[in-house]
Amino acid sequence: MRMTFLGAAGTVTGSKYLLEHHGKHVLIDCGLFQGYKQLRLHNWDAFGLPVRDLDAIVLTHAHLDHSGYLPVLVRNGYRGPIYATAATCELVKILLLDSGRLQEEEAEFANRHGFSKHDPALPLYTEQDAEQALKLLRPLALHHKVDIAPQMSLQLRGAGHILGAASVEIVADGVTLVCSGDLGRPNDPLMFAPETIEQADYLLVESTYGDRHHSVEDPEEKLAEVITRTALRHGITLVPSFAVGRAQLLMYYLYRLKQKHAIPDLPIYLNSPMATDVTRLYERFRDEHRLSPEECRGMCEGTHFVHSTQESIDLDQQRIPAVIIAASGMATGGRVLHHLKTLAPNPLNTLLIPGFQAGGTRGAHIVAGAPSVRIHGQDVPIRAEVVQMDSLSAHADADEIIQWLRSFKRPPKHTYVVHGEPNAADVLRQRISRELGWSVSVPEYRDGVELS
Known part of the structure; x- marks a missing residue:
């Protein structure tokens, strides 16, 4: 062979x-x-x-x-x-x-x-x-x-x-x-x-x-700290996320944090039609993961699923603290690019980067401290706070x-x-x-x- x-x-x-x-x-x-x-x-x-x-x-x-x-x-x-x-x-x-x-x-x-x-x-x-x-x-x-x-x-x-x-x-x-x-x-x-x-x-x-080695930090505590800090300065937490696995893990943690009143009662948006479809599969294949039916239901009820392009565009005009989870996970394409163009230049906001970023991707440039990234032919300044979380990998x-x-x-x-x-x-x-x-x-x- x-x-x-x-x-x-x-x-x-x-x-x-x-x-x-x-x-x-x-x-x-x-x-x-x-x-x-x-x-x-x-x-x-x-x-x-x-x-x-x-x-x-x-x-x-x-x-x-x-x-x-x-x-x-x-x-x-x-x-x-x-x-x-x-x-x-x-x-x-x-x-x-x-x-x-x-x-x-x-x-x-x-x-x-x-x-x-x-x-x-x-x-x-x-x-x-x-x-x-x-x-x-x-x-x-x-x-x-x-x-x-x-x-x-x-x-x-x-x-x-x-x-x-x-x-x-x-x-x-x-x-x-x-x-x-x-x-x-x-x-x-x-x-x-x-x-x-x-x-x-x-x-x-x-x-x-x-x-x-993965960080020993408690991912829930870290998420609570970052989201609360951003909300206190009236900013938005933007999370570039893989639609499969990572988005659902984030939804699960945010559901638990809200249950414990560990973060403010702010809106959570999943802006990825693909991640929305994927999330439904967790109920269909219940025997293949650890989540209970109640947890599956709870994390979905606590998240607003963004479907239309117009809804996605409207999110960029959000003026109250929120969490936006959007694909793709390394900022190589998808709806997160449009959010980055609007939200990354604002120092009130936070870019929360969960997990590994392959070399050469926008996500890797952002984590490395690049002052700007190129999106759709434009150089977009990165003035928002950048936080990487390896513990979500x-x-x-x-x-x-x-x-x-x-x-x-x-x-x-x-x-x-x-x-x-x-x-x-x-x-x-x-x-x-x-x-x-x-x-x-x-x-x-x-x-x-x-x-x-």
């Missing part, structure tokens, strides 16, 4: 791992590159294999850096199955349609206002391309083994992280490959801990937080990853550290080598290896 790293190698984005076995080809994850321009340009690279020769795709979870490239492959001729958990399939339907729609809108906006270097600016794919990709989704239950090619089987195991997330186990002619996917935290308020795995001949392990930190690895009863023949920025991946590589004594390396983009 041969594996080629087509993404998330030396970077935290663009997850794609291509397996070849007896002339059959299987792709684990199919993600978009995000962040730095030189990474985003990889989205336009040739795939490296005639797309019609690809036999199956397996998704670890729904986030776009793991699923967002699917419409491109389908538009270019892929017609095979796309395996994922049922919850991931439902989330992918929401995310891909929204992604295609946003890309079309942003290309149209750029062409109308003339700030793109391309003439005309084109979307990577359209909403219609996304619709075609959705027809190929094949829900697969956790722990249900399925043959995806001759002498090749697939099984999914719970990974925590977000609704539907899974680790992937592929067995080919007796050789077992495990891909961790994005690992959740053992004590996450929403999601169950990632399942332990005891055996693999080869392992891909994520390293998003491979070089750091849905990713396992370095110690939690090592803890998960210790569940293996014997070392894999080799472990590949993926899905991390260069320093994070290399620090985790060193820890795995030093503390566990395993054979381990960090692959580079387009590297190919034999799994024998």
Whole structure:
């Protein structure tokens, strides 16, 4: 079996791992590159294999850096199955349609206002391309083994992280490959801990937080402190948030804070149609998370869901303290950009940045203290207070990853550290080598290896 790293190698984005076995080809994850321009340009690279020769795709979870490239492959001729958990399939339907729609809108906006270097600016794919990709989704239950090619089987195991997330186990002619996917935290308020795995001949392990530890601060106390401080100066707290997982965690914490009267009785807005649709799935898949029916209902009743574009525009004219949660989580697109243009220049407001920000994204620039960020061809000054909260992350930190690895009863023949920025991946590589004594390396983009 041969594996080629087509993404998330030396970077935290663009997850794609291509397996070849007896002339059959299987792709684990199919993600978009995000962040730095030189990474985003990889989205336009040739795939490296005639797309019609690809036999199956397996998704670890729904986030776009793991699923967002699917419409491109389908538009270019892929017609095979796309395996994922049922919850991931439902989330992918929401995310891909929204992604295609946003890309079309942003290309149209750029062409109308003339700030793109391309003439005309084109979307990577359209909403219609996304619709075609959705027809190929094949829900697969956790722990249900399925043959995806001759002498090749697939099984999914719970990974925590977000609704539907899974680790992937592929067995080919007796050789077992495990891909961790994005690992959740053992004590996450929403999601169950990632399942332990005891055996693999080869392992891909994520390293998003491979070089750091999550803050020990109480996230509820921190949220209460930031929101109250902002409200006292009559400002608005704007939270760029991922629509899947992060938005629901914020809603849950804010619901609890209001229940305890730990924050002022101010309005809370969720300005993301996609996050609104995602939130409904938490009631549909109640067995896959920790929230009770009462908590699901309470966090929804305590939040005003913004639906129309006009409602979104009106939020920028808000003159009383409020909390606005808006996608996207790294401020790379979506409605949060319009809020940033209005709210970021005002020192009364706060930009609350929850969790990891990939290099090259607006979120990363804001956290790094940039005096301005470029949005829609304009330099927008950042005068609002900026607060980052790593304690809201849905990713396992370095110690939690090592803890998960210790569940293996014997070392894999080799472990590949993926899905991390260069320093994070290399620090985790060193820890795995030093503390566990395993054979381990960090692959580079387009590297190919034999799994024998």
